[in-house]
Amino acid sequence: MGARRWIVRLTPYLLLAPGMLWLLVFYVYPSFQMFISSFWSGTLETGFTFSLDNWTTYTDALSRYEPQFLRSLVYGGAATIVCFLIAYPLAYTIAFRGGRYKNLLLFLVIAPFFTSFLLRTQSWKIILGDDGILFGPLKDLGFLPPEFRVLATPAAVVAGIAYNFLPFMTLPIYVSLEKIDVRLVEAAKDLYAGPWRPGGTLAGGALGAIVGAVLAGALTYPILPLALGGALLGVVVGTFFVSESFLRVVLPLSLPGVFAGSLLTFIPAMGDFVNAELLGGSPQTRMIGNVIQSRFLDNNDYPTAAALSFILMAAILAMVAIYARLLGTRELTSAR
Amino acid sequence: MNASTAVEPARPSAAVRAGRFITRNVLYVYTAFAILYLMLPVAVMGLFSVNDPPGKSNVAWHGFSLEAWLNPFGVPGLLQVVETSVAVAFLSTLVATALGTLIALALVRYDFRGSAATNTLIFLPMATPELVLGASLLTLFVAIGQPPFFPTNFLTILIAHIMFNISYVVVTVRARLYGFDRHLEEAAMDLGANELTTFRKVTFPIILPGIMAAALLAFSLSIDDYVITSFTAGRTSTFPIFIWGSARIGVPVQVNVIGTAFFLIAVGFVAVTTLLQGRASRPPRPARRAGAETAAAADRALAPATEA
Numbered sequence: 001m002g003a004r005r006w007i008v009r010l011t012p013y014l015l016l017a018p019g020m021l022w023l024l025v026f027y028v029y030p031s032f033q034m035f036i037s038s039f040w041s042g043t044l045e046t047g048f049t050f051s052l053d054n055w056t057t058y059t060d061a062l063s064r065y066e067p068q069f070l071r072s073l074v075y076g077g078a079a080t081i082v083c084f085l086i087a088y089p090l091a092y093t094i095a096f097r098g099g100r101y102k103n104l105l106l107f108l109v110i111a112p113f114f115t116s117f118l119l120r121t122q123s124w125k126i127i128l129g130d131d132g133i134l135f136g137p138l139k140d141l142g143f144l145p146p147e148f149r150v151l152a153t154p155a156a157v158v159a160g161i162a163y164n165f166l167p168f169m170t171l172p173i174y175v176s177l178e179k180i181d182v183r184l185v186e187a188a189k190d191l192y193a194g195p196w197r198p199g200g201t202l203a204g205g206a207l208g209a210i211v212g213a214v215l216a217g218a219l220t221y222p223i224l225p226l227a228l229g230g231a232l233l234g235v236v237v238g239t240f241f242v243s244e245s246f247l248r249v250v251l252p253l254s255l256p257g258v259f260a261g262s263l264l265t266f267i268p269a270m271g272d273f274v275n276a277e278l279l280g281g282s283p284q285t286r287m288i289g290n291v292i293q294s295r296f297l298d299n300n301d302y303p304t305a306a307a308l309s310f311i312l313m314a315a316i317l318a319m320v321a322i323y324a325r326l327l328g329t330r331e332l333t334s335a336r
Numbered sequence: 337m338n339a340s341t342a343v344e345p346a347r348p349s350a351a352v353r354a355g356r357f358i359t360r361n362v363l364y365v366y367t368a369f370a371i372l373y374l375m376l377p378v379a380v381m382g383l384f385s386v387n388d389p390p391g392k393s394n395v396a397w398h399g400f401s402l403e404a405w406l407n408p409f410g411v412p413g414l415l416q417v418v419e420t421s422v423a424v425a426f427l428s429t430l431v432a433t434a435l436g437t438l439i440a441l442a443l444v445r446y447d448f449r450g451s452a453a454t455n456t457l458i459f460l461p462m463a464t465p466e467l468v469l470g471a472s473l474l475t476l477f478v479a480i481g482q483p484p485f486f487p488t489n490f491l492t493i494l495i496a497h498i499m500f501n502i503s504y505v506v507v508t509v510r511a512r513l514y515g516f517d518r519h520l521e522e523a524a525m526d527l528g529a530n531e532l533t534t535f536r537k538v539t540f541p542i543i544l545p546g547i548m549a550a551a552l553l554a555f556s557l558s559i560d561d562y563v564i565t566s567f568t569a570g571r572t573s574t575f576p577i578f579i580w581g582s583a584r585i586g587v588p589v590q591v592n593v594i595g596t597a598f599f600l601i602a603v604g605f606v607a608v609t610t611l612l613q614g615r616a617s618r619p620p621r622p623a624r625r626a627g628a629e630t631a632a633a634a635d636r637a638l639a640p641a642t643e644a
Contacts, residue, residue: 012446016454020503021436026499027461037475044478044633086370093367107606108371112378116560119595122587123377126395127386133380225373241359263463271465274562276392276485280582289467296471296567302478309471313464316441320463 020261031313038307045298051311057307065291072312074218074290075154076270079161080169081211084258085163087169091257095177104170109170116165121278124160125151128279129229152282154219160275165268180250188245198243204238205231256327263323264269267316288312356631378599392586404589408597411588418594420490421575424491425558428497433551435498437543443506443512461503469500471569477568488570496568497561504569508553512546549563556602 036058038231058308061068063264094105112120127134128150138144150156179210273289280286296303348356384394388401409415439458443451461469473496476487484491520542524534562576569577579591 009448012448014450015438015442015446019439020454020457022435023461023502024459026476026495027469028457028474030476031545033476033479034468034472037479050479086373089363089366090370093363097363103365105371109374111599111603112374113515114556114593115378115381115599116562116576116579118562118576118583119381119587119592120377122579122583123380123384126380127376129395133393136396149420153622163373163377179454196395241362267463268465273467273469277344286615289465292467292471293566302475305471306475309468313472316463316465 026261028188033307034310034313037302038310040303040306043300048302054303058311060182061304061307062311065288068288069206069290069311071286072270075158075161075287076272076274078218079159079165079269080262080266081215082158083166084262085211087166087173087261088258089176091170091177091324092126092275095174096182106171106174108166113167119272121160121164121274124156124163125278128156151281152281152285154285155221157276157285157287160279161272163264163267164272164275168264168268172261172264173254175256176254176260177250184249185245185254188260189248193244193248195239196242196247197239200238200242200247201235202241204234204236206234208232208234208237220267237272259323259327263320267320267334270316271307271312359404379598382596385589387589387592389589392588394587394589394592404593408454408590408593411590413573414590414594417443417573417575417578421559424490424497424574425555428494429551429554432437432498432501432505432554433547436502436550436554437509439502440509440513444510444516449595453597458503458506462499462507466500466561466563470496472517472563473499473564474567488568488572490572490623492568492570493565493572493574496564497558500561500564501557503556504553505550509543509546510551512543512549514541523563552605559598 028085030057037048039050039054041051041054042048063131090109094102094109097309098105126132129135130149131139135144135150139146139148150159200267208230210225210230211234213223213227215221216226225255258281271289273287276285278285290307292308292312295301295308299305340494361548366560384397385404386400387395387397387404388395388399388403390398404410439454442448443454443458472489477488477492480486486492486636516539520538521534522539525531529537559577564576566580573581574600576592582588582591
């Protein structure tokens with residue numbers, strides 16, 4: 001009987017062992033190795049030697065690549081905001097108005113991801129090309145000046161990132177919206193929740209102006225027109241589309257999904273280098289990912305590359321840890 | 337609502353009705369545009385697979401031609417990279433699905449010391465940027481510094497793909513296991529089946545759709561991965577690496593053909609299984625709230641395809 005109890009006790013560990021061992025050897029250990037490698041000096045030909053004196057790699061790397069770090073932060077943040085603006089109404093419509101088409105709509109949100117990430121980005125390059133299928137005809141007709149371009153600008157990179165990570169934002173928001181009991185909204189309406197005026201008009205205008213200004217400032221575009229445009233859009237949305245029941249019931253209940261989606265968008269966005277390479281391609285749009293990739297693969301400069309990746313990983317893990325402390329990881333992985 | 341509505345039922349003013357009409361329909365129009373926006377690059381990819389460009393550069397429309405579709409591997413090296421990609425995807429799916437399913441079973445079925453730590457370890461790879469996953473693996477292989485790990489090769493690609501797929505499999509299968517009615521197993525045991533038979537005849541068939549969904553997800557993640565693969569590939573080339581390499585000099589039309597074919601196969605697969613499952617009887621399903629992460633969400637979107 002004793003032996004049998006032991007078997008039962010051991011079963012979960014036996015089930016876990018192969019997979020967890022794989023993760024320990026090929027996920028956890030490499031993270032330590034990356035830290036060790038950042039203290040290397042030498043080249044691939046001569047071999048590498050470890051010394052704690054090489055901590056200067058960190059200070060050198062930080063001072064040399066500070067602009068790229070900042071740019072990753074800014075582009076990642078801007079792309080997250082754009083994703084939220086597109087994803088929330090989309091998720092809301094699917095969750096509350098989707099009816100019998102819910103699954104089809106969700107499938108359509110995911111369907112683009114059955115094609116290669118690189119090919120989708122390459123398609124955007126075709127669409128947004130300087131004389132491409134969109135701007136070519138517009139320039140010929142005189143609607144746009146001949147020197148107008150989107151490719152190789154910060155906007156192209158941010159738009160590309162936002163496109164590629166949109167489902168990471170949409171799906172968590174959808175999940176949290178779908179959980180909401182509609183009777184709560186009905187109850188709010190019974191308790192005289194109506195349109196949100198003039199509060200919505202004011203709040204929408206102010207928020208729109210702020211978002212427009214932040215996006216413009218982050219991407220180095222003229223601030224005033226974008227702030228005005230944002231304010232106008234915000235006023236319309238706040239006045240006509242935001243009701244008190246939405247503000248007080250739906251929005252607060254969907255916040256966990258919004259937070260989860262933001263984190264899941266921001267993390268890969270910050271580490272991305274594919275969009276910056278294919279849609280940007282100019283030194284003014286290089287992100288930290290581009291630096292890390294070329295340091296590793298083109299220059300074989302493993303110590304610097306390892307130090308940069310370690311900083312990136314530490315920054316992101318810190319954000320995840322803060323998030324998990326405040327809100328838990330259930331919304332991020334799986335929940336019932 | 338004003339006082340008159342209390343007397344004459346349901347006759348809001350014209351302005352209110354117009355407002356409601358707009359509110360209602362703007363959301364639908366917005367959603368249609370959002371879906372269009374999501375689908376546009378896929379459509380362009382398909383369109384440019386029947387393009388007829390004179391040179392290598394396939395970025396402007398030149399005219400209709402089925403040439404590339406009739407000769408999809410007409411570019412040197414393309415057949416080989418597609419074969420490599422399919423082989424990596426197939427093998428990594430096989431291993432990761434097996435390992436991940438075992439972990440999911442342990443997590444859902446057993447209370448054990450260390451389950452919280454296990455959950456964290458499953459979650460972390462999904463929260464780490466792909467760039468960091470690939471980079472840290474490369475430093476490991478460089479530190480080992482000798483075959484079969486360095487120079488990096490097919491084996492190191494496979495190791496990396498299994499690693500990032502495990503977490504997604506766990507999350508997907510776990511979502512399915514949560515909705516599992518344990519009474520079915522107890523019934524089997526009461527009827528004299530031992531643990532192994534119960535697993536084979538009851539548990540496994542019920543969780544199979546979840547495992548299939550996980551495998552599908554793992555396969556599509558693996559076949560599409562560029563970032564991690566670029567760090568662990570060395571001289572080996574996969575389909576995404578081929579695309580990246582040709583992006584600077586001009587992506588051949590054939591690449592669009594293969595991309596479009598992958599897309600059509602995947603969508604067709606989902607459509608066919610949905611239709612087949614739709615005909616099968618539908619047992620009442622416990623209300624299940626799938627997870628928020630992509631994997632669980634993908635499982636959810638694929639639910640009609642893979643769940644009875």
